[in-house]
Amino acid sequence: MSFAPERGRHIQELDDALNALAAFDERKAKVMELRFFGGCSVEETAQALGISTATITREQRLAEAWLHREMARGKA
Amino acid sequence: MTQAQGWERVQEIFHQALEQPPEARDAWVENACAGDPGLHAEVASLLESDCAAGADFVDANVRQAVLDLHEEQTAKPAMEGRLVGHWRLIRELGQGGMGAVYLAERADSQYESRVAIKLVRRGYDTDFILRRFRRERQILARLEHPNITRMLDGGTTDDGIPYLVMEHVEGLWITSYATKHKLGVEERIRLCLPVCAAVAYAHRYFIVHRDLKPGNILVDANGIPKLLDFGIAKLLHAQQPDSTQTQGASMLTPDYASPEQIRGEPVTLVSDVYSMGAVLYELLTGVLPHRIESCAPLALERAICVDPLVPPSVVVSGDRSLARRLRGDLDNIVLRAMQKEPGRRYMSLEHLAEDLQRYLESRPVKARPDSATYRIDRFVRRNRVSVALGAAAAMAVLAGAFAVGHEALIARERFQDVRKLATTFVFDVEDAVRPLPGSTRVRQLITRTGIEYLNSLSRSSARDWDLKRELASAWLRIGVVQDGQESSNLSDPNSALVSFENAGRLLDEVLRHDPSDAKAAFARMRVFYETSDVLRVSGRFREASAAAEAGLRLAKSRIAADPKNTDVVQYDGLFHLDLVRLRQKAGDLNGAESEAEAANRLLRQAAEAKPENRESQLSLSDLYARLGSIKAALGHRDEALASYRNGVSVLEALCRRLPSDTQARRELMFAYSHVGDTIGSSNSTNDNRGDLPLAFEAYGKMAEHAKFLYDADQADARSLGDYGIALLRLGRATPTAGPRKRETLEHSRELLNRAAEGDPQNRTIAVHKIWVETELRDYAAAIATGEKTMISALDDSSVLRMMESAVRPLAEEQARGGQREQALATLDHSLRWAKKVDAAAPQTYTVFVNVARAWQTAGSVYTILANGKTGQRADQDRAAARAWIQRK
Numbered sequence: 001m002s003f004a005p006e007r008g009r010h011i012q013e014l015d016d017a018l019n020a021l022a023a024f025d026e027r028k029a030k031v032m033e034l035r036f037f038g039g040c041s042v043e044e045t046a047q048a049l050g051i052s053t054a055t056i057t058r059e060q061r062l063a064e065a066w067l068h069r070e071m072a073r074g075k076a
Numbered sequence: 077m078t079q080a081q082g083w084e085r086v087q088e089i090f091h092q093a094l095e096q097p098p099e100a101r102d103a104w105v106e107n108a109c110a111g112d113p114g115l116h117a118e119v120a121s122l123l124e125s126d127c128a129a130g131a132d133f134v135d136a137n138v139r140q141a142v143l144d145l146h147e148e149q150t151a152k153p154a155m156e157g158r159l160v161g162h163w164r165l166i167r168e169l170g171q172g173g174m175g176a177v178y179l180a181e182r183a184d185s186q187y188e189s190r191v192a193i194k195l196v197r198r199g200y201d202t203d204f205i206l207r208r209f210r211r212e213r214q215i216l217a218r219l220e221h222p223n224i225t226r227m228l229d230g231g232t233t234d235d236g237i238p239y240l241v242m243e244h245v246e247g248l249w250i251t252s253y254a255t256k257h258k259l260g261v262e263e264r265i266r267l268c269l270p271v272c273a274a275v276a277y278a279h280r281y282f283i284v285h286r287d288l289k290p291g292n293i294l295v296d297a298n299g300i301p302k303l304l305d306f307g308i309a310k311l312l313h314a315q316q317p318d319s320t321q322t323q324g325a326s327m328l329t330p331d332y333a334s335p336e337q338i339r340g341e342p343v344t345l346v347s348d349v350y351s352m353g354a355v356l357y358e359l360l361t362g363v364l365p366h367r368i369e370s371c372a373p374l375a376l377e378r379a380i381c382v383d384p385l386v387p388p389s390v391v392v393s394g395d396r397s398l399a400r401r402l403r404g405d406l407d408n409i410v411l412r413a414m415q416k417e418p419g420r421r422y423m424s425l426e427h428l429a430e431d432l433q434r435y436l437e438s439r440p441v442k443a444r445p446d447s448a449t450y451r452i453d454r455f456v457r458r459n460r461v462s463v464a465l466g467a468a469a470a471m472a473v474l475a476g477a478f479a480v481g482h483e484a485l486i487a488r489e490r491f492q493d494v495r496k497l498a499t500t501f502v503f504d505v506e507d508a509v510r511p512l513p514g515s516t517r518v519r520q521l522i523t524r525t526g527i528e529y530l531n532s533l534s535r536s537s538a539r540d541w542d543l544k545r546e547l548a549s550a551w552l553r554i555g556v557v558q559d560g561q562e563s564s565n566l567s568d569p570n571s572a573l574v575s576f577e578n579a580g581r582l583l584d585e586v587l588r589h590d591p592s593d594a595k596a597a598f599a600r601m602r603v604f605y606e607t608s609d610v611l612r613v614s615g616r617f618r619e620a621s622a623a624a625e626a627g628l629r630l631a632k633s634r635i636a637a638d639p640k641n642t643d644v645v646q647y648d649g650l651f652h653l654d655l656v657r658l659r660q661k662a663g664d665l666n667g668a669e670s671e672a673e674a675a676n677r678l679l680r681q682a683a684e685a686k687p688e689n690r691e692s693q694l695s696l697s698d699l700y701a702r703l704g705s706i707k708a709a710l711g712h713r714d715e716a717l718a719s720y721r722n723g724v725s726v727l728e729a730l731c732r733r734l735p736s737d738t739q740a741r742r743e744l745m746f747a748y749s750h751v752g753d754t755i756g757s758s759n760s761t762n763d764n765r766g767d768l769p770l771a772f773e774a775y776g777k778m779a780e781h782a783k784f785l786y787d788a789d790q791a792d793a794r795s796l797g798d799y800g801i802a803l804l805r806l807g808r809a810t811p812t813a814g815p816r817k818r819e820t821l822e823h824s825r826e827l828l829n830r831a832a833e834g835d836p837q838n839r840t841i842a843v844h845k846i847w848v849e850t851e852l853r854d855y856a857a858a859i860a861t862g863e864k865t866m867i868s869a870l871d872d873s874s875v876l877r878m879m880e881s882a883v884r885p886l887a888e889e890q891a892r893g894g895q896r897e898q899a900l901a902t903l904d905h906s907l908r909w910a911k912k913v914d915a916a917a918p919q920t921y922t923v924f925v926n927v928a929r930a931w932q933t934a935g936s937v938y939t940i941l942a943n944g945k946t947g948q949r950a951d952q953d954r955a956a957a958r959a960w961i962q963r964k
């Protein structure tokens with residue numbers, strides 16, 4: 001399933017999913033916020049949170065998978 | 077299972093699974109999760125989503141959301157043909173933040189008239205929008221200006237949607253109009269002037285347009301520009317608080333919005349000045365002022381709030397003749413209007429319009445290249461590394477300043493970063509450049525830049541006491557730099573005092589908030605101390621005393637609260653020491669003595685508590701030196717000597733511990749000098765102890781330390797002179813005349829000659845040069861040096877006295893040898909200068925004594941001349957001798 005270029009608004013769902021993620025893993029939510037709402041690069045995000053860029057990349061990957069699944073479930 | 081349970085384990089397996097080759101992954105996960113079906117399901121579904129999500133799925137979603145919003149705003153619902161009040165909608169003219177504007181005509185066709193109707197879009201009729209709509213209506217109702225579209229009517233449709241009926245302007249956007257008619261630079265400027273006037277008119281009613289942009293400035297067929305859409309205009313003194321400002325900010329057009337609007341900060345009249353500048357920018361260059369490359373909020377803010385604006389002439393550099401037109405005045409005008417800091421823009425649209433008018437009339441415009449930029453440019457050339465740091469700090473400050481929504485958390489973290497950076501800037505960078513010769517001006521700039529950052533931070537957090545303390549330390553630091561005592565070539569005591577005042581005010585605030593704040597109290601004491609110091613050096617003794625006394629009161633109250641705090645005890649002592657100096661200056665010896673006794677007790681206590689602390693040892697030795705001189709002046713020789721000796725032992729210990737501490741060693745050298753002087757110099761008056769061997773020993777020590785300092789740094793003019801002076805004292809105290817004594821004195825003379833060559837204005841060196849020449853019986857040289865020095869030393873009778881000590885033996889010798897003319901000529905040197913000093917110098921006891929010495933010498937010389945022969949000449953000389961002797 002793809003959410004990206006299809007017509008419609010997923011921003012609200014994304015926001016809800018981020019909030020749900022933040023409830024039990026705040027750091028991942030923060031990473032996503034900084035990366036995609038704040039327009040920060042991986043390096044800037046790492047700097048802002050005081051963790052390594054490798055960690056940022058890992059956190060982001062899992063967070064994306066989780067958010068994607070969460071949004072898909074919401075759809076279903 | 078809930079997410080929190082086993083989440084760590086899920087993550088671990090998820091990441092490990094991604095490292096497995098795709099074909100082996102499922103089996104690997106199954107194995108890893110063996111016996112835990114819940115865990116397996118969780119990881120498997122996440123891995124599935126990982127595959128499905130694609131690399132940029134979140135990014136794509138955010139981007140899509142922005143696009144959606146845009147599309148939604150531009151989507152055209154079928155409104156044409158509908159009736160609104162008496163009007164029929166013909167077609168859509170444009171979109172606003174909350175509705176659309178339609179061309180409409182009278183439905184009853186009573187008369188031919190076309191209007192523009194602004195209609196809130198269905199679904200947008202929230203309270204917020206409706207309130208705005210009503211406000212626009214109120215605002216428009218107030219405004220009547222030939223360059224502002226008139227409101228004709230307003231109402232609510234049958235299904236409850238509010239609308240406004242406005243004068244319809246058949247025209248083009250101001251930019252399109254200019255392009256279409258191929259307007260020249262001057263015509264474009266002329267087109268802006270009525271717009272400025274219209275906005276200025278609205279400003280007089282405290283209405284800020286807030287959304288000036290080409291789309292809101294239409295030019296009709298007659299070439300008359302009209303301002304429209306006060307949709308997000310704001311009444312500055314509105315009755316109800318505007319809690320929806322951020323929402324308003326998100327509706328405006330970013331290309332023309334001011335930094336403060338982007339940041340969601342309070343909007344003022346000069347926000348419109350900025351936007352008008354942006355319109356002018358586009359009109360003159362055909363290019364948007366900012367390069368906004370991304371929809372991400374932070375990227376937007378960077379472009380508008382941080383990135384420097386490219387001057388119009390640079391943007392059009394492809395078109396050389398246009399670039400030439402824009403370069404200079406027009407660049408300056410646009411850049412001034414578009415300053416990021418509201419306070420640096422034109423104060424009003426009238427001012428902007430006036431400057432444009434001046435340009436059109438070829439009169440000099442008020443806008444000048446940003447002087448800060450100019451200064452910084454200068455600074456950059458001299459100090460690249462520090463500037464790189466400064467730029468980083470500036471970036472960070474601005475980045476930290478905008479806090480909206482999601483960015484609030486970054487902003488908070490950045491705020492801390494900035495603060496650290498600014499503090500680093502003031503303290504560490506400043507420390508780094510301080511030892512560099514001639515670095516004082518750079519240091520001032522550095523500190524000032526840092527302070528600007530800190531100031532901007534303190535404005536945004538008025539109750540941050542830590543920050544106030546930091547800011548105060550920064551002011552203190554810059555004050556010390558301005559005071560310039562560390563490198564005397566750039567002393568600016570008045571600025572230093574202002575900086576100290578700033579520091580004091582901030583600390584007073586902190587202390588009012590929390591009187592027990594020890595750090596602030598300590599810093600406040602330091603400020604009092606430095607203030608008093610500057611005032612004393614500037615000769616403002618009364619104010620200096622007041623500062624020292626205020627510091628003393630603070631120190632006493634802190635000691636009462638915390639008697640064991642030796643830092644405070646030390647300050648207490650230092651304030652007393654300060655008062656010692658001031659009382660001495662005021663000639664109040666008894667007052668100085670009692671202050672010195674108090675300082676003695678406190679500084680000794682502090683020095684004993686902190687034997688490792690260099691400063692406390694130095695302060696104590698300074699006190700011993702002063703106490704010694706006060707005791708000596710009061711005639712208490714034994715006590716004076718004891719005090720000087722105390723100083724010696726403190727400094728000996730310090731120099732043993734810190735052998736390369738030149739300041740400590742120099743103090744030690746002086747301490748030995750004082751001991752030697754007190755024990756007995758050979759041109760003694762009756763009241764010293766005259767113990768030459770002991771004095772010789774002390775001067776030997778003095779010379780030893782002077783030599784150490786001189787050997788350590790032969791290029792240092794001060795150590796050269798010091799060594800010469802020490803050898804002079806040693807030579808004079810050398811008990812038996814002989815080659816050793818002479819050698820010492822010759823060496824001294826050689827050093828002092830070199831010192832005098834290097835620094836002809838130095839009076840201390842000059843006096844000692846006369847002295848050593850006299851000691852070596854080279855009276856002619858001594859007198860010559862004396863006369864040269866006297867020219868600029870009429871206020872200083874000690875030079876006269878020194879010269880006198882060369883004149884007297886020479887004139888007497890000549891008189892005894894019967895060389896009458898030579899003797900009188902020699903005598904004339906001192907008499908001539910004595911008369912001048914008598915007339916010029918203040919009438920103090922010392923001056924009187926030193927002048928009288930000259931008369932005495934004259935008496936003595938005439939007596940010798942009279943005794944050497946008989947006759948009329950002898951009688952005359954005898955009479956002259958009597959006259960001179962009686963004169964004193």
